[in-house]
Amino acid sequence: MLIQDIMRSSNVTLKKENTIGEAITIFRKGEVRHIPIINDDSEVIGIISDRDVRDALPSTLFPQEISNVFQVSVDKIMTTNVITCSQMDFVEEVATNFYQYKIGCLPVVSSGKLVGLVTEIDVLHTLVTLTGAYQPSSQIELLVRDQPGILSEVVTVFAKENINIVSVLVYPAKDPLHKVLVFRIQTMNPLSMITKLKTEGYTILWPNEASESI
Structure with missing residues (x-):
């Protein structure tokens, strides 16, 4: 913008x-x-x-x-x-x-x-506004390898599950070989999407077990 x-x-x-x-x-x-x-x-x-x-x-x-x-x-x-x-x-x-x-x-x-x-x-x-924080949505954070095409691969998983992505942010991870992808998705219940991402082999940083127990 x-x-x-x-x-x-x-x-x-x-x-x-x-x-x-x-x-x-x-x-x-x-x-x-x-x-x-x-x-x-x-x-x-x-x-x-x-x-x-x-x-x-x-x-x-x-x-x-x-x-x-x-x-x-x-x-x-x-x-x-x-x-x-x-x-x-x-x-x-x-x-x-x-x-x-x-x-x-x-x-x-x-x-x-x-x-x-x-x-x-x-x-x-x-x-x-650009992050979509004003909209009813859920946030999922993934740890992925810093390599070409990785964002496209993850987005494809969301698309197959018919999940609408509100915004995507990319942060550097502590390990320079990885990055953190932060997705805000248009659903209030991300559990099925989290399960799918885990099945595909992705590491979920948020929500994690600690957050679910709060």
Whole structure:
């Protein structure tokens, strides 16, 4: 899935001359938690979050100082050297930026201009949806040899049993010669499928005896 399929519009922006008070007014509406700072050419030159604004405000015990901060321009608190992504980037790849840089939002740019935003919540929701976790289903994990065609072989077993596969994930196993296949299948009772897979010689990691006793 591409970022263009999940990104939000970028109609809430500020210029570097806008004030912290103006940013607070936007954040108080509760519609956004990040505001891109753009120049006259719609290029991203910074970004601020509601947390940046909270950190800039002094204690409520000093109302005069708070009033002064309201007049400070946002370029004094914005993050520069902003990490961005493209509309045509894959969601899975962009997810690594959120993990690596510990950020909550990425501006989406096209030809250097801001066209949208994507947040960590957008990406997380998309990844959960891709796994099929929202659908009534069961999960089966197999340990298989890391060799060409192994996924096709296992899928064929499901097909012969007329089992619909909702999603498939592949993880590295502790043993580099193996991998873990995680199938989410459209049935609430996977016991017959598990029995069939065992008959075919596959090692079942989940559900296992320990899980069945819970």
